[in-house]
Amino acid sequence: MAKTRATDDTALFRSFPAGSPERRAAALRLVGSAMLPDVLAAAIEELADEPDGEVRAALLARYEACISDPARRDSGCYVRAALLQALRPITMPVDRPLLERAIATYEYLPPGRSEVAAGLRAAAVIALNEIDPVLAAHHSARLLWDARTSQMSGEPAVTAASLLGSQEQTIPLYAYVSQTDPPNAEVIGACLRNLIALPRSLLPGVLSTFREHDDEIVVLGLSDLALSHPARDLCTPVVLELLNRRLPNLFRYLVLAIRASRQDALIGELKRLAREERDPFRAEILREALEPTR
Secondary structure (H helix, E strand, C coil): CHHHHHHHHHHHHHHCCCCCHHHHHHHHHHHHHCCCHHHHHHHHHHHHCCCCHHHHHHHHHHHHHHHHCHHHHCCCCHHHHHHHHHHHHHCCHHHHHHHHHHHCCCCEECCCCEECCHHHHHHHHHHHHHHCHHHHHHHHHHHHCCCCCCCCCCCCHHHHHHHHHHCCCHHHHHHHHHCCCCCCHHHHHHHHHCCCCCCHHHHHHHHHHHCCCCCHHHHHHHHHHHHHCCCHHHHHHHHHHHHCCCCHHHHHHHHHHHHHHCCHHHHHHHHHHHHHCCCHHHHHHHHHHHCCCC
8 A cells, every 4th residue: 555655746746836835745654655767856845945844753653664774764864864964954953863873884895785874974074064163073074084985985984084184183193194105096186176275384295195196086185175276376386287187187177177267377387288289189178168259
């Protein structure tokens, strides 16, 4: 019966006009029953514009149902992560224990017993930051160094690095990139990207360590740091050096980022490169970036 009801609610939900009371009512029912990620996401999106006590109750009820039997009701943690993302704008102090439990959740699936709760931990620490930034920063510092960080996505350490950076908490980020052979390129890139508040005297060492790194993800993070840090006299030479590296994706990214940064010295360098560039691929990127907007 539950499967039939969920199917019926999905059909009804899709049949009602967006924003209508009927569609909202169907979305609330789907929050409690939808198993397909795209259906749940659509229901949550419908409710996101006007989150209220009824929406909050539905999200929390579905979350409690999932944790009562996670292996059967949310084996990959995708539902719980989506629910916490939706809960974020209406999180309340009373949710602190629930969120801390989620941050400490590790679940494993066969084959190979792979850990699957990285997205849940990331969503939980972001939601916790809404009600207790200090506590969220402490959890983020632990997540940054967690050996069970996803080797593919770098989560939840990448999210932790962004959260710490938003609070200008540079010490754990600096510690991560200062270790010998940091283990995860995604996390290195995220830490570098969020070191904008790094003290000036420490910046040359970081730039020197990573400016010739062979992983493009790391170099992209360094590029963001070099373009955003206020010590432009130290950063501009590094940006120019990175522009000359023969990495097509990096070149395109840097050209567009420089154009958006409105830094006159670097835009002047792009114009010089455009006049002298003989590589057709690079020349086209420069032309597209520098042509006047209409």
